[in-house]
Amino acid sequence: MKQPIPTIVFIFLSLCAQAHNGYIDSLQRVLKQASDFNKKIAIQQQIADWYRSSEQYSEAISMANLSLQNSLDISSHNLDVTRSYWLLSNIYTNMENFEMAREYVDKAYQSAEAQNSPLPMAYAHYAEVILQRTLFDADIPIQKLHEALSKIKHPKE
Known part of the structure; x- marks a missing residue:
């Protein structure tokens, strides 16, 4: 009676792993x-971002840097440059490399x-x-979230 449960769990986990590989494979094909x-x-x-969330940090950094370089090739003043810096800061924050995360946050602000x-x-x-929340500073994230939300245009009611 106990044998079917581990087998079912194993099959479920195998299917989940295949689904994740299928997702990244399809993104690579589309790219x-x-x-x-x-x-x-x-x-x-x-x-x-998928690599970041999967804790495959070297791949995440490589792809984010490629995105940054391609964005800079278009123009140093476009949204994708800032988004690339944002992504790199998130990757380094997840890696707990707070110095590099801070560097990319600052670059995101400059951009x-x-x-x-x-x-x-x-x-x-x-x-x-993201950086301040990870560093357990409760006041700054709330203040910055309010600032971020105030920058986004809201639909007229």
Whole structure:
């Protein structure tokens, strides 16, 4: 009677692992087929974030840096640059490399300020929130979340 339960659990975990591999494989295929440069950057960021959440940090850093470089090739003043810095700060925060995380948060702020647009600044604030929350500072994340939300345009009611 006890034998079927471990077998069922093993089968379930195997299927979950295959689903995760299928997801990243499909993103890799879409990336190879994408012709639009902006779409490639978005997919690279999505792949990097998947690697980050899967704790495959070297792959996450590599893909996020590729996204950053491609974004900078378009222009140093675009949302994808800020988003790439945000992503790199999240990766390094997850790795508990807070010095590098701080460096990328600062770069996200510099990029956002150069763009003079609310959405990049919201990403920079969000990067700060993730770092400060990880460092257990309760006041700064709340303040920065309010600042980030105030930057985003809300639909008129």
